[in-house]
Amino acid sequence: MSQRTRIRRHPERAVPEEWQDILARGMVAHLGFVQDGLPYVLPFSYHYDPAQPNLLYLHGSVKSRAIRHLAAGAPVCVEVTLLDGLVYSRDAQYHSMNYRSVVCFGTARPISDKAEKEAILERMTRRYFPGRTLGQDYAPAHPQQLRGTAVLEVRIEEWSAKARRGGPRGPRDADPTAPGTCGVVDLTGKG
Numbered sequence: 001m002s003q004r005t006r007i008r009r010h011p012e013r014a015v016p017e018e019w020q021d022i023l024a025r026g027m028v029a030h031l032g033f034v035q036d037g038l039p040y041v042l043p044f045s046y047h048y049d050p051a052q053p054n055l056l057y058l059h060g061s062v063k064s065r066a067i068r069h070l071a072a073g074a075p076v077c078v079e080v081t082l083l084d085g086l087v088y089s090r091d092a093q094y095h096s097m098n099y100r101s102v103v104c105f106g107t108a109r110p111i112s113d114k115a116e117k118e119a120i121l122e123r124m125t126r127r128y129f130p131g132r133t134l135g136q137d138y139a140p141a142h143p144q145q146l147r148g149t150a151v152l153e154v155r156i157e158e159w160s161a162k163a164r165r166g167g168p169r170g171p172r173d174a175d176p177t178a179p180g181t182c183g184v185v186d187l188t189g190k191g
């Protein structure tokens, strides 16, 4: 951990043991990078497997500005959030969200080997659509489609993971006789 990844606000919410699980469950990664002195954040799908914890994969058109920029070795920040709940309180200031999130820093390199590229794309498809089988439920990509698709391997150099859990923490939220209402809107689908 360096100054860049040290959680200063609510350090008790650091969940370093959960970082791989959060990346493995996430659906959308927000990629932050600087190009020509300007900051950009773009949403991307991604592949992640805790068996290779420091590697994360991206794909996109070889013509994509973001893909080309990252393939050239620009530093990238990758953020993934799982939104677990909306927390409402009897007091305005204590409305909040329950979440698990990871912020990673790293650099990318393009995967040029055709077989490796195909294998990563297949694993990525399986992560999003676990019940579907290549060759049965969907046909493989044509060579031309593969040539037009870049796959990037992001080597994660540093990361931090943070989570908020539980109910509202306002000064009157534990008092059922206080005016107003409080609670959590569960977004996990388990509540």
Ligand SMILES: Cc1cc2nc3c(=O)[nH]c(=O)nc-3n(C[C@H](O)[C@H](O)[C@H](O)COP(=O)(O)OP(=O)(O)OC[C@H]3O[C@@H](n4cnc5c(N)ncnc54)[C@H](O)[C@@H]3O)c2cc1C
Pocket (backbone or CB within 6 Å): 028, 040, 042, 043, 044, 045, 046, 058, 059, 060, 061, 063, 064, 065, 066, 067
């Ligand atoms: C859930 C999700 C998953 C995605 N997954 C992928 C993926 O796996 N691979 C992939 O290549 N692309 C993906 N995209 C699209 C991606 O966000 C970019 O639009 C795309 O990669 C083109 O990036 P670019 O820098 O080349 O675009 P450019 O057209 O060069 O970007 C120029 C400007 O367009 C605007 N812009 C670009 N993208 C968006 C956006 N998504 N929303 C609003 N404004 C935007 C920004 O202002 C940006 O600075 C995904 C988008 C979403 C919402």
